[in-house]
Amino acid sequence: MTRVLVLxxxxxxxxxxxxxxxxxxxxxxxxxxxxxxxRDISKELRCLVxxxxxxxxxxxxxxxxxxxxxxxxxxxGDSDDQVVAFVVARYGDFVLLKPPVxxxxxxxxAGPAVVAGLGILAVVVFFRRRRAAPxxxxxxxxxxxxxxxxxxxxxxx
Amino acid sequence: MRxxxxxxxxxxxFGVLAVYFAVGLTRDPKIIPSALxxxxxxxxxxxxIAGGTGGGFSTADLxxxxxxxVNVFASWCVPCRAEHPQINRLAGMGxxxxxxxxxxxAPEEALAWLNALxxxxxxxxxxxxxxxxxxxxxxxxxxxxIVDGTGRIRFKHVGPIVGDALEREILPLIRHLQxxxx
Numbered sequence: 661m662t663r664v665l666v667l668x669x670x671x672x673x674x675x676x677x678x679x680x681x682x683x684x685x686x687x688x689x690x691x692x693x694x695x696x697x698x699r700d701i702s703k704e705l706r707c708l709v710x711x712x713x714x715x716x717x718x719x720x721x722x723x724x725x726x727x728x729x730x731x732x733x734x735x736x737g738d739s740d741d742q743v744v745a746f747v748v749a750r751y752g753d754f755v756l757l758k759p760p761v762x763x764x765x766x767x768x769x770a771g772p773a774v775v776a777g778l779g780i781l782a783v784v785v786f787f788r789r790r791r792a793a794p795x796x797x798x799x800x801x802x803x804x805x806x807x808x809x810x811x812x813x814x815x816x817x
Numbered sequence: 818m819r820x821x822x823x824x825x826x827x828x829x830x831f832g833v834l835a836v837y838f839a840v841g842l843t844r845d846p847k848i849i850p851s852a853l854x855x856x857x858x859x860x861x862x863x864x865x866i867a868g869g870t871g872g873g874f875s876t877a878d879l880x881x882x883x884x885x886x887v888n889v890f891a892s893w894c895v896p897c898r899a900e901h902p903q904i905n906r907l908a909g910m911g912x913x914x915x916x917x918x919x920x921x922x923a924p925e926e927a928l929a930w931l932n933a934l935x936x937x938x939x940x941x942x943x944x945x946x947x948x949x950x951x952x953x954x955x956x957x958x959x960x961x962x963i964v965d966g967t968g969r970i971r972f973k974h975v976g977p978i979v980g981d982a983l984e985r986e987i988l989p990l991i992r993h994l995q996x997x998x999x
Contacts, residue, residue: 752852
């Protein structure tokens with residue numbers, strides 16, 4: 661009973677909190693629509709200091725500078741794509757958490773589908789072949805039957 | 818014969834994985850190739866460090882037909898301290914102007930740092946906001962760029978220039994570019 665209560669209390673504390681965000685109130689834009697766009701863009705941009713976090717998540721100084729930069733570009737009237745292109749021009753595709761589909765990333769994007777396709781093909785071929793294989797073996801000859809009977813009776817030679 | 822070959826499959830897969838790991842694990846994930854290689858240096862004008870005696874520098878200084886080096890540093894950056902003797906040595910050779918980009922630093926601390934460790938820079942520009950650093954694609958100090966005579970970024974070294982990095986990477990490229998190499 662106490663265990664359940666403790667668990668419930670823990671969940672009550674932890675669940676509504678959600679992941680902590682690094683965005684400070686003073687960075688936020690007054691316009692909620694622009695701010696929402698800034699948040700969406702920030703979630704797609706990698707923090708280059710702590711590479712597996714987005715700039716929206718990261719507390720690094722550079723992430724903060726980039727968050728502010730994204731908001732400035734938006735305020736200046738850039739589209740979302742223009743803002744992203746602005747950052748990519750300086751830091752390369754690596755700054756995108758979701759790599760773009762292009763020649764050099766084709767293996768990355770098509771690889772899993774190709775491997776899964778090959779796997780399915782292998783399974784299909786395997787079962788087809790098994791079904792095509794002769795189901796019943798040739799019947800025993802009279803000589804084999806006689807030897808088998810002898811073995812079963814227990815007086816093998 | 819056909820069915821026997823399948824037993825070689827795990828060995829083959831292992832081979833492929835081994836090659837991936839051999840290449841992948843010897844790379845430093847912290848080093849990100851610069852998007853600016855062979856692109857013109859960004860347009861900027863940087864003021865000198867406030868209270869200092871030197872002048873700042875700008876894009877125009879990098880387009881004077883000479884190969885130049887731009888070193889991004891800050892007084893709060895520990896590896897910068899480690900590499901600084903090499904930067905001073907390069908500057909002391911007198912073969913290229915070495916510009917310092919003082920990244921997100923407090924002026925008085927930057928000046929004290931340069932006083933203590935020696936200031937071999939041709940000029941130092943103060944990038945207090947870090948905005949010029951972003952234009953250069955700086956993501957961690959120290960970083961060092963080699964810019965050719967036309968103001969085009971040709972090389973970027975991420976991290977401190979220590980050990981034989983100056984002899985191995987920086988000097989050969991400077992000589993190559995100065996010799997009219999493309």
